[in-house]
Amino acid sequence: xxxxxxxxxxxxxxxxxxxxxxxxxxxxxxxxxxxxxxxxxxxxxxxxxxxxxxxxxxxxxxxxxxxxxxxxxxxxxxxxxxxxxxxxxxxxxxxxxxxxxxxxxxxxxxxxxxxxxxxxxxxxxxxxxxxxxxxxxxxxxxxxxxxxxxxxxxxxxxxxxxxxxxxxxxxxxxxxxxxxxxxxxxxxxxxxxxxxxxxxxxxxxxxxxxxxxxxxxxxxxxxxxxxxxxxxxxxxxxxxxxxxxxxxxxxxxxxxxxxxxxxxxxxxxxxxxxxxxxxxxxxxxxxxxxxxxxxxxxxxxxxxxxxxxxxxxxxxxxxxxxxxxxxxxxxxxxxxxxxx
DNA sequence: TCTGGGGTCCTAGGACCC
DNA sequence: TCTGGGGTCCTAGGACCC
Numbered sequence: 286x287x288x289x290x291x292x293x294x295x296x297x298x299x300x301x302x303x304x305x306x307x308x309x310x311x312x313x314x315x316x317x318x319x320x321x322x323x324x325x326x327x328x329x330x331x332x333x334x335x336x337x338x339x340x341x342x343x344x345x346x347x348x349x350x351x352x353x354x355x356x357x358x359x360x361x362x363x364x365x366x367x368x369x370x371x372x373x374x375x376x377x378x379x380x381x382x383x384x385x386x387x388x389x390x391x392x393x394x395x396x397x398x399x400x401x402x403x404x405x406x407x408x409x410x411x412x413x414x415x416x417x418x419x420x421x422x423x424x425x426x427x428x429x430x431x432x433x434x435x436x437x438x439x440x441x442x443x444x445x446x447x448x449x450x451x452x453x454x455x456x457x458x459x460x461x462x463x464x465x466x467x468x469x470x471x472x473x474x475x476x477x478x479x480x481x482x483x484x485x486x487x488x489x490x491x492x493x494x495x496x497x498x499x500x501x502x503x504x505x506x507x508x509x510x511x512x513x514x515x516x517x518x519x520x521x522x523x524x525x526x527x528x529x530x531x532x533x534x535x536x537x538x539x540x541x542x543x544x545x546x547x548x549x550x551x552x553x554x555x556x557x558x559x560x561x562x563x564x565x566x567x568x569x570x571x572x573x574x575x576x577x578x579x580x581x582x583x584x585x586x587x588x589x590x591x592x593x594x595x596x597x598x599x600x601x602x603x604x605x606x607x608x609x610x611x612x613x614x615x616x617x618x619x620x621x622x623x624x625x
Numbered sequence: 626t627c628t629g630g631g632g633t634c635c636t637a638g639g640a641c642c643c
Numbered sequence: 644t645c646t647g648g649g650g651t652c653c654t655a656g657g658a659c660c661c
Contacts, residue, residue, distance in 0.1 A: 345626095531629085580656085
């Protein structure tokens with residue numbers, strides 16, 4: 286008997302949920318994002334495979350998506366629908382003899398024991414499809430990192446195994462940003478050091494990287510590239526460290542009284558989220574994104590940890606007062622941080 | 626064609642203390 | 644009057660992820 290980690294990832298989750306309740310959209314380019322109006326500020330949450338063929342992907346501005354794929358059906362984001370679909374998937378996964386770690390709306394890790402993880406993976410796919418109508422890809426590895434990256438090779442609707450034996454064969458020549466946790470910025474910094482591939486990163490002296498990228502990040506990146514991490518699959522319920530709300534305005538705010546008012550509105554929503562957690566917040570941070578796109582934050586500690594809406598509103602107002610700039614405001618955000 | 630919303634973790638610099 | 648070195652905490656910003 287051997288231990289395996291399975292990474293279950295729903296295929297084009299949000300678009301798939303929309304197609305499920307509107308079968309006439311099957312086979313059609315579907316783009317979900319913002320309030321469904323591609324002439325407004327907003328970005329793509331998920332595009333169906335048909336829309337992706339036109340170069341539409343998550344994070345793309347809706348206006349650009351509309352230009353690239355004018356015939357796409359644009360739909361608003363419907364959080365409640367996705368949460369309901371997600372709950373159905375998770376309930377199905379929990380029927381298996383496994384430690385289940387939920388990872389967002391559309392992903393989960395399962396720790397299992399046995400000699401045929403592919404068979405379990407196919408059972409999972411069948412069960413999820415039977416109970417929800419949704420397709421998923423399952424990555425198999427000896428740890429979470431291997432399983433997560435295996436999923437990329439299995440998309441869509443496949444099963445793929447990636448272990449220490451095949452790690453460098455499959456990933457060694459890939460760019461470092463193929464790894465989970467390395468993005469464009471870090472990849473460029475590594476390239477400046479002459480480190481371009483996963484294989485090169487794995488062979489780098491951790492101490493050298495620590496000097497360039499920080500004492501924790503440097504050695505962590507080397508271990509990441511080796512594929513041999515020991516992150517536990519944790520069944521413990523998720524405990525949030527913070528709650529936040531933010532809004533991008535369709536038209537930049539010019540009047541600072543309007544800014545103050547919008548921060549108060551956001552603080553009220555955050556306070557409601559904090560109250561629902563039944564845990565006190567210790568600090569409130571206000572985010573201001575000025576036009577065109579420069580972002581600043583300022584925080585304010587609460588006099589005493591509290592979930593009181595008035596205390597959170599006061600702290601948000603005090604944090605906002607720390608901003609000196611009076612340029613047009615594109616986005617405002619309020620975040621409450623819980624104490625421990 | 627300007628670039629969402631909700632999160633997490635790490636780093637660096639300054640304050641402060643001994 | 645000028646002054647070290649270390650530890651810790653707080654804050655703002657950066658990077659990444661879904």
